[in-house]
Amino acid sequence: MMSRTIRTIVVKRDVYESLRIDAGEQRKRWSEQGTLAVNVLSSPGAGKTTLLQATARRLASRYRMAVLVGDLETDRDAQRLAPLLPAVQLTTGGACHLDIALVRRGVEALGNIPLDFLFIENVGNLVCPASHDLGEHLRVVLLSTTEGDDKPAKYPKIFRTSQALVITKTDLIPFVPFDVAAAEREARKIQPELACFQICALRDEGVGEWCKYLEEQRNRILSMK
Amino acid sequence: MHERSVALAVLRQLDHIRESSGVRRFVRVTLELGELSGVEPSQFVEAFFELGTQEWLSGVELELRQTPLSAKCRSCGSMFPVESYTFLCPLCGSTSDLIDGDKITLVSVEAKVDADQSEDDNAAFLAPLNSR
Numbered sequence A: 001m002m003s004r005t006i007r008t009i010v011v012k013r014d015v016y017e018s019l020r021i022d023a024g025e026q027r028k029r030w031s032e033q034g035t036l037a038v039n040v041l042s043s044p045g046a047g048k049t050t051l052l053q054a055t056a057r058r059l060a061s062r063y064r065m066a067v068l069v070g071d072l073e074t075d076r077d078a079q080r081l082a083p084l085l086p087a088v089q090l091t092t093g094g095a096c097h098l099d100i101a102l103v104r105r106g107v108e109a110l111g112n113i114p115l116d117f118l119f120i121e122n123v124g125n126l127v128c129p130a131s132h133d134l135g136e137h138l139r140v141v142l143l144s145t146t147e148g149d150d151k152p153a154k155y156p157k158i159f160r161t162s163q164a165l166v167i168t169k170t171d172l173i174p175f176v177p178f179d180v181a182a183a184e185r186e187a188r189k190i191q192p193e194l195a196c197f198q199i200c201a202l203r204d205e206g207v208g209e210w211c212k213y214l215e216e217q218r219n220r221i222l223s224m225k
Numbered sequence B: 001m002h003e004r005s006v007a008l009a010v011l012r013q014l015d016h017i018r019e020s021s022g023v024r025r026f027v028r029v030t031l032e033l034g035e036l037s038g039v040e041p042s043q044f045v046e047a048f049f050e051l052g053t054q055e056w057l058s059g060v061e062l063e064l065r066q067t068p069l070s071a072k073c074r075s076c077g078s079m080f081p082v083e084s085y086t087f088l089c090p091l092c093g094s095t096s097d098l099i100d101g102d103k104i105t106l107v108s109v110e111a112k113v114d115a116d117q118s119e120d121d122n123a124a125f126l127a128p129l130n131s132r
């Protein structure tokens, strides 16, 4: 009869390795196609859909663009965006973030059309989406002036893993205690290379500069092809 | 929250190890959770035991070690512990690269195995992923 012994097995393996490999492959595919993929993150209501509407109004006539919209249940945001650009709703059925498998399904639903920009509006949440690489080239976090300028310090991971910070709803600054310089300073302690923008999407203020940045980022991936 | 998906990923890895290394039952599982891994330890423990109801896990002990954040300055090269998420070099104020503290690592397992499993089977379960 076989006897049993206790053995220690050294593993030393990154639990997220296989997911990261998938995301890296997706990123490479988008790079080869000349598509800049942009993952848009924020808490609920910070203005992701409104910013994407304003962005599409400026760029959709010159570029091929589409958007994948993550939401817990409804398809309302996709309906808001669909008049401006092809939009596919990704309903997570309660999950607090998008993952690469869901994004791939969204890309298929778009019909694998050639794109210059693919935007991914993530589920409104400052915690979970930060840990999920969707294969994007650019991760942008939105912080609205009504949320308070202390949020970078409270949610460091999302600011650490982003390349750009958009402070939204700047029209409300006169009415709320929000120090733009302090918010940007705090965020840059966590991610010194963060590109910062101040935008009022409702009045189309600051959107031009943001779009110029998007075009530069796309040129950067094109030049690396 | 997403601790459930992390727990599922760990359980999948354990199952893989079990199948390829003649493990009958896991006695102890040791994980390192980075300070910036995005995993909340107590929620992870809860999800792990809720989802890990297989017989080969009964009575398993879960050991979680927290790894602090550390970074390396891009200008002067000094290594420093990251305090209150400030990634600016304390010596020269430059930006830095994260060295450790953002990962979730399955460090090791202790398991009851059949005694005739030879030691070189140790690395057998690593092959499928390595060959990707």
Ligand SMILES: Nc1nc2c(ncn2[C@@H]2O[C@H](COP(=O)(O)OP(=O)(O)O)[C@@H](O)[C@H]2O)c(=O)[nH]1
Pocket (backbone or CB within 6 Å): A042, A043, A044, A045, A046, A047, A048, A049, A050, A051, A077, A124, A168, A169, A170, A171, A172, A199, A200, A201, A202, A203
């Ligand atoms: N005052 C003001 N409200 C805005 C601005 N941008 C968005 N909103 C409003 O904020 C609410 C949430 O915006 P939405 O784009 O749906 O946010 P999302 O949940 O992040 O997609 C809506 O009522 C918008 O009209 C802005 O620049 N200024």
Ligand SMILES: [Mg+2]
Pocket (backbone or CB within 6 Å): A048, A049, A050, A077, A121
């Ligand atoms: Mg929205």
Ligand SMILES: [Zn+2]
Pocket (backbone or CB within 6 Å): B073, B074, B075, B076, B077, B078, B089, B090, B091, B092, B093, B094
């Ligand atoms: Zn330095």
